[in-house]
Amino acid sequence: MSDTQAIQAEAGPAPLHGLLAEYDNPTALVRAAKKVRDAGYAHWDTFTPFPIHGIERAMGIRMTRLPWLVFVAALIGLANGVLLQFLTNAWDYKWLVSGKPFWSWPANVPIAFEMTILYSAFAALGGMLIFNNLPLPAHPLDLKERFARVTDDRFFLLIEARDGKFDEVDTRRLLESTEPLLLDEVLEDRVTSDKIPRALIYTLIVAGAASLVPFAAFTAARARHSEKPRIHAIWDMDFQPKFKAQRANPLFDDNRAMRKPVAGTVATGALRDDDHMYRGRVGDAWATTYPAGVQVTEETLRVGRDKYNVFCAPCHGFAGEGDGMVHKRAETLGQGWVPPSNLHQEYLRLQPVGELFNSITNGVRNMPAYGPQIEPDDRWAIVMYVRALQRSRASGLGDLSEAERSGLK
Amino acid sequence: MAIASDINPYQGALKGDNAFAQITDNVSRIMEAPKPPRAWYIAMGFSLMLLAMFGASLGFVVWEGIGAWGHIHPVAWGFPIVNFVFWVGIGHAGTLISAILFLLRQNWRTAINRFAEAMTIFAVICAAIFPGVHIGRPWLPYWMTPIPNQMGMWPQFRSPLEWDIFAVGTYATVSILFWYMGMIPDFATFRDRSKTTVRRLVYGLLAMGWRGSSRQWHRYERAYLLLAALATPLVLSVHSVVSFDFATSQLPGWHTTIFPPYFVAGAIFGGFAMVVVLAVPSRQFFGLKRIITMRHLELMSKIILATGMLVGYAYGMEMFIAWYSGAIYEQFAFVNRAFGNYGWAYWTMIFCNVLAPQVFWSKKMRTNVWVIFFVGVLVNVGMWFERFVIICTSLARDFLPANWGYFVPSVVDYATLAGSFGLFFTLFLLFCRYIPMVAMAEMKAFIPEGHAHDH
Numbered sequence: 001m002s003d004t005q006a007i008q009a010e011a012g013p014a015p016l017h018g019l020l021a022e023y024d025n026p027t028a029l030v031r032a033a034k035k036v037r038d039a040g041y042a043h044w045d046t047f048t049p050f051p052i053h054g055i056e057r058a059m060g061i062r063m064t065r066l067p068w069l070v071f072v073a074a075l076i077g078l079a080n081g082v083l084l085q086f087l088t089n090a091w092d093y094k095w096l097v098s099g100k101p102f103w104s105w106p107a108n109v110p111i112a113f114e115m116t117i118l119y120s121a122f123a124a125l126g127g128m129l130i131f132n133n134l135p136l137p138a139h140p141l142d143l144k145e146r147f148a149r150v151t152d153d154r155f156f157l158l159i160e161a162r163d164g165k166f167d168e169v170d171t172r173r174l175l176e177s178t179e180p181l182l183l184d185e186v187l188e189d190r191v192t193s194d195k196i197p198r199a200l201i202y203t204l205i206v207a208g209a210a211s212l213v214p215f216a217a218f219t220a221a222r223a224r225h226s227e228k229p230r231i232h233a234i235w236d237m238d239f240q241p242k243f244k245a246q247r248a249n250p251l252f253d254d255n256r257a258m259r260k261p262v263a264g265t266v267a268t269g270a271l272r273d274d275d276h277m278y279r280g281r282v283g284d285a286w287a288t289t290y291p292a293g294v295q296v297t298e299e300t301l302r303v304g305r306d307k308y309n310v311f312c313a314p315c316h317g318f319a320g321e322g323d324g325m326v327h328k329r330a331e332t333l334g335q336g337w338v339p340p341s342n343l344h345q346e347y348l349r350l351q352p353v354g355e356l357f358n359s360i361t362n363g364v365r366n367m368p369a370y371g372p373q374i375e376p377d378d379r380w381a382i383v384m385y386v387r388a389l390q391r392s393r394a395s396g397l398g399d400l401s402e403a404e405r406s407g408l409k
Numbered sequence: 410m411a412i413a414s415d416i417n418p419y420q421g422a423l424k425g426d427n428a429f430a431q432i433t434d435n436v437s438r439i440m441e442a443p444k445p446p447r448a449w450y451i452a453m454g455f456s457l458m459l460l461a462m463f464g465a466s467l468g469f470v471v472w473e474g475i476g477a478w479g480h481i482h483p484v485a486w487g488f489p490i491v492n493f494v495f496w497v498g499i500g501h502a503g504t505l506i507s508a509i510l511f512l513l514r515q516n517w518r519t520a521i522n523r524f525a526e527a528m529t530i531f532a533v534i535c536a537a538i539f540p541g542v543h544i545g546r547p548w549l550p551y552w553m554t555p556i557p558n559q560m561g562m563w564p565q566f567r568s569p570l571e572w573d574i575f576a577v578g579t580y581a582t583v584s585i586l587f588w589y590m591g592m593i594p595d596f597a598t599f600r601d602r603s604k605t606t607v608r609r610l611v612y613g614l615l616a617m618g619w620r621g622s623s624r625q626w627h628r629y630e631r632a633y634l635l636l637a638a639l640a641t642p643l644v645l646s647v648h649s650v651v652s653f654d655f656a657t658s659q660l661p662g663w664h665t666t667i668f669p670p671y672f673v674a675g676a677i678f679g680g681f682a683m684v685v686v687l688a689v690p691s692r693q694f695f696g697l698k699r700i701i702t703m704r705h706l707e708l709m710s711k712i713i714l715a716t717g718m719l720v721g722y723a724y725g726m727e728m729f730i731a732w733y734s735g736a737i738y739e740q741f742a743f744v745n746r747a748f749g750n751y752g753w754a755y756w757t758m759i760f761c762n763v764l765a766p767q768v769f770w771s772k773k774m775r776t777n778v779w780v781i782f783f784v785g786v787l788v789n790v791g792m793w794f795e796r797f798v799i800i801c802t803s804l805a806r807d808f809l810p811a812n813w814g815y816f817v818p819s820v821v822d823y824a825t826l827a828g829s830f831g832l833f834f835t836l837f838l839l840f841c842r843y844i845p846m847v848a849m850a851e852m853k854a855f856i857p858e859g860h861a862h863d864h
Contacts, residue, residue: 024427025858026858026859026860026861027861027862029861030861033623045622045623045624046622046623047620047621047622047623048621048623048626049429049433049594049598049621049849049850049853050594050626050849050850050851050853050854050859051623051626051627051629051630051850051854052623052626052854052859052860052861053854053860053861054861055623055626055861056623056627058861059623059624061623061624061627063631064627064628064631066628066631066632066635067631067635070635070639084555084566085566088555088563088564088566089563089565089566089567092561092563093561093562093563095563095565095567097565097567100567104567107566107567108566108567110569110572110575110576110646110650110653111566111571111572111575113642113646114572114575114576114578114579114643114646115575115579117579117583117639117640117642117643117646118579118582118583120635120639121582121583121586121587121636121639121640122586124586124632124635124636124639125586125589125590125632125636127628127632128590128628128629128631128632129617131628132622132624132625132628132629134617134618134619134625135617135618136617136618136620137613137618138618139618139620141620147620148601148602149601150601150620150621151433151594151597151598151600151601151602151619151620151621152429152430152433152598152601152602153425153427153429153430153433234546234548236546
């Protein structure tokens with residue numbers, strides 16, 4: 001400090017910044033402040049190590065507008081919190097959560113609340129700093145060595161020379177009447193200019209330039225071509241030490257990574273060595289009876305009807321007359337079409353059930369194979385239902401019981 | 410503890426001819442002494458060892474994957490989430506002391522608020538690490554923030570886990586702002602007392618050119634009041650939101666409406682216990698007995714007793730509601746909690762949280778630093794077990810017995826838990842040495858000499 005004062009002295013007399021009075025207790029300072037206030041000064045201030053309650057009134061300081069700033073920030077934070085959630089979850093990328101409406105506000109309250117608090121807190125601290133003109137790196141008072149005690153145990157009062165009522169003699173007399181410990185002149189600061197120190201500037205330039213290097217490297221890498229694969233910074237599980245099915249593996253004679261099953265391997269349940277059940281044959285002939293595993297019951301017939309209506313009816317029609325929707329449409333288009341068989345034809349009525357089963361399983365003429373799509377017992381159920389359909393169109397009086405026949409007469 | 414006094418630079422008489430200067434000296438000499446007491450070095454060495462363990466175990470988890478922890482099906486939220494809730498809970502006392510006691514004009518808080526706030530921030534730092542690693546791919550937590558991305562996706566804002574991000578993030582930010590703002594005048598004191606250029610520069614930057622103008626003090630106090638008023642609902646919201654992670658789920662043992670107030674009470678309870686655990690040695694080793702007096706410790710003991718009873722009430726009420734609900738899964742969850750295979754954890758929790766603080770009914774006990782310290786440690790253990798009990802016992806045995814399991818932590822689990830204390834204590838010890846540990850300006854305003862007697 002004293003060094004800078006010496007430099008200042010060499011630079012010639014600096015203009016007066018103000019008059020500084022020092023006190024050692026808050027009571028004396030508040031008394032002095034009242035006097036200065038009553039004398040009508042505008043550009044003056046007191047400096048204390050801690051907030052003194054009641055000094056605002058003694059100095060005539062008006063209530064700060066900071067709460068209004070914080071209030072506005074709170075509203076902005078609230079709006080931002082609500083909009084953020086609405087625009088992202090209910091508008092741009094609609095999240096369907098448990099069938100709830102896209103915008104169900106109670107679930108959005110916590111984040112809107114947190115955002116309100118966050119914005120207001122920044123406004124409270126930021127507003128305090130801005131209204132207080134902080135940060136303030138240099139001040140003429142810093143040249144006074146004694147002023148360092150303002151953050152310790154001393155109380156100061158400064159009247160600035162720029163005040164309209166300032167008069168070196170009168171102001172000094174006013175301050176003397178407040179019985180300060182010390183009364184001193186404060187000169188303008190000519191040494192600690194508001195220029196940023198050169199060392200700091202150089203450091204900032206170097207740091208700024210250095211911080212661009214990574215970005216420059218990224219940009220260069222994007223623009224340049226390279227033979228090498230990209231740098232894979234985070235591997236996750238992208239590269240795993242394993243062989244994939246269709247790749248080569250030199251460990252085996254045939255160089256395949258995939259191992260073929262041993263010849264004759266059959267998957268569990270895939271043996272299907274029952275000719276009657278799976279192929280509809282008994283010995284060398286078509287089966288004329290249902291296999292042992294298929295129960296001739298109303299329940300099976302019902303399954304057969306459901307499967308028939310799904311797989312067969314589109315072509316053969318619901319009643320089996322060969323007039324399904326596909327057939328009708330093909331007739332309308334008239335582009336050449338082999339019509340599906342009418343299932344009530346005599347030769348089909350007389351076919352053994354095994355042959356019908358085979359037709360469904362492997363297809364016949366233009367009809368494709370349905371074996372891969374329908375389970376064997378369901379195919380048998382369809383056969384049973386087809387038989388029932390055929391019977392419905394080919395029954396005679398002989399099929400009725402005695403009582404029914406007499407009922408008809 | 411008496412051995413420390415002859416080698417401790419902080420035990421001599423205070424410099425200064427008035428009360429203000431003595432407060433300044435009492436706090437500033439911690440930073441100004443060429444060497445801190447030997448206890449500081451011992452504590453720092455121990456903390457750094459734990460911190461190294463923390464780094465190693467987290468590095469191992471990141472490298473190897475979270476299978477390194479003891480998680481099993483169905484206990485997918487093992488130690489990391491227990492530790493997260495534990496540390497976030499610790500982080501509540503700081504802001505409570507700063508904000509709520511400030512609004513209630515409890516002036517005694519001035520002696521302890523600064524380091525309680527510091528404790529808050531360090532605890533929140535410890536807390537934030539755990540979910541960050543627990544997500545399994547610690548390089549992707551930014552997916553939880555609303556950043557426009559090439560997938561065109563946004564976070565799911567109706568998820569309590571997403572609320573957590575905002576609640577804990579806001580809490581950490583506001584706590585830091587509140588803490589920093591309170592320190593501006595004290596940094597100015599440090600700046601004005603610093604002898605070396607580096608210190609002048611660093612403390613000068615932190616003080617932002619504060620010179621104690623009354624016009625500035627006026628706005629400063631208004632801003633501090635506003636921040637306190639904002640932080641009060643915030644502190645209540647944060648642990649409520651943390652409790653929503655559990656309460657909004659369907660799991661018996663988690664799905665309860667009592668959780669938000671119960672978690673907040675538990676957080677205050679655990680946080681105060683941590684404050685006394687830190688305050689008792691700090692006031693001894695840093696010579697702050699004139700500032701953090703027995704009265705402060707006694708008042709905090711009373712708060713621990715009161716909040717401990719609140720927590721005990723919550724334990725009882727949970728049991729009652731489980732029975733009263735008539736839901737068999739709910740009833741089983743709570744019977745299993747107390748008498749199932751995690752019963753030992755439950756009774757540890759009851760002993761530490763409900764029974765141990767009862768000694769504070771006796772004035773003799775709440776004025777004995779050893780008892781206060783010991784109960785504080787027990788309560789911290791108990792509060793850790795509370796989270797363990799809630800998380801692990803509920804998950805381990807849910808609806809289907811076929812789905813049951815038993816969680817056994819791995820070595821890495823223990824290392825990360827112990828290591829997080831290393832991070833916490835390292836930060837705290839650095840704070841003690843380099844940052845004003847007591848709010849000097851506020852202290853000065855509250856002593857009788859600080860009042861002007863003219864109005």
